[in-house]
Amino acid sequence: MSARPPVVLAYGVGVDSTALLVELVDRGQPPDLILTADTGVEKPATYAYLDVIGPWIAAHGIRHEVVRYQPKRFKHWPPYYSLLEMCLTNATLPSKSMGGSSCSLKYKKAPQDAFLSTWQPAIDAWARGQRVVRLIGYDAGPRDTMRANHALSINDPLYDCQYPLREWGWDRDACIRRIEAEGLPVPPKSACWLCIANQPGEIRELPTWCLRLIVLVEARAAPRLHTVEGLWRRSTRARPGRMTDFIRHESLLPADEIDRIERNAPLDLIRFQDVAAGVPVDERPTMREWLERFNAGLQPIALAA
Numbered sequence: 048m049s050a051r052p053p054v055v056l057a058y059g060v061g062v063d064s065t066a067l068l069v070e071l072v073d074r075g076q077p078p079d080l081i082l083t084a085d086t087g088v089e090k091p092a093t094y095a096y097l098d099v100i101g102p103w104i105a106a107h108g109i110r111h112e113v114v115r116y117q118p119k120r121f122k123h124w125p126p127y128y129s130l131l132e133m134c135l136t137n138a139t140l141p142s143k144s145m146g147g148s149s150c151s152l153k154y155k156k157a158p159q160d161a162f163l164s165t166w167q168p169a170i171d172a173w174a175r176g177q178r179v180v181r182l183i184g185y186d187a188g189p190r191d192t193m194r195a196n197h198a199l200s201i202n203d204p205l206y207d208c209q210y211p212l213r214e215w216g217w218d219r220d221a222c223i224r225r226i227e228a229e230g231l232p233v234p235p236k237s238a239c240w241l242c243i244a245n246q247p248g249e250i251r252e253l254p255t256w257c258l259r260l261i262v263l264v265e266a267r268a269a270p271r272l273h274t275v276e277g278l279w280r281r282s283t284r285a286r287p288g289r290m291t292d293f294i295r296h297e298s299l300l301p302a303d304e305i306d307r308i309e310r311n312a313p314l315d316l317i318r319f320q321d322v323a324a325g326v327p328v329d330e331r332p333t334m335r336e337w338l339e340r341f342n343a344g345l346q347p348i349a350l351a352a
């Protein structure tokens with residue numbers, strides 16, 4: 048009898064994929080591997096949930112790996128690693144805000160694919176002419192139905208993508224009930240904290256340091272934005288196109304602090320990049336160092352000109 052193909056759960060630490068994981072284990076069908084792609088800008092509550100679900104996963108004896116995109120060539124830029132650092136380096140927004148999807152492909156799908164390309168059970172399955180089964184937590188609601196239909200239209204020779212929640216007819220409410228029945232807390236909606244997918248109420252709940260960085264990202268990208276207004280793309284009746292305008296309108300940050308970030312921080316960052324460009328890459332200060340100073344409320348420039 049030939050070996051069965053390995054099963055991998057793409058675990059986004061959100062409601063749907065958590066319910067899927069819990070139910071698979073309960074049915075005696077745990078995945079062989081759980082993969083979580085960390086964009087570096089997941090919500091603080093999502094990182095906190097990893098501390099809850101991690102021990103649960105370990106107690107059930109399933110391997111869980113957190114993977115990240117690893118850029119290797121930085122040209123003359125300070126080395127950058129997260130989606131936030133990429134946006135600040137290139138003076139842009141996540142592609143989702145610009146109408147694309149490459150941020151998700153690059154920071155979520157690509158690191159999982161890279162890990163699986165070196166995972167022996169996957170290599171063995173491909174050698175046998177099998178496809179690796181990839182379980183995805185799209186639910187049976189209308190939004191995920193559109194996403195699943197699009198994904199199904201793509202024929203991937205390496206992966207057989209399956210959507211058990213949809214086969215079971217589970218919508219988001221059913222997923223919440225399943226997690227609660229397991230005695231686990233319900234995780235927050237999983238999305239980067241600067242993602243266009245966040246609703247106004249979710250921006251309200253962010254800590255101050257995230258709000259300051261949202262203002263910074265929009266200010267840094269502003270000179271290059273011609274077709275969109277900001278992270279929320281364009282204004283609607285429900286919200287402005289710029290999250291900064293929402294943060295200002297709701298007094299989530301003091302107005303003078305917003306003004307100061309918009310006026311000073313992008314210029315400081317450009318100067319930091321200019322100086323760093325003259326430093327050999329091995330010794331070059333990283334974007335993370337600049338951000339640590341920004342988050343500490345310090346004048347960011349640390350390099351001698």
Ligand code: SF4
Pocket residue numbers: 086141142143150151154155237238239241242243244
């Ligand atoms: S959550 Fe949003 S911003 Fe983050 S990778 Fe996905 S689409 Fe892009």
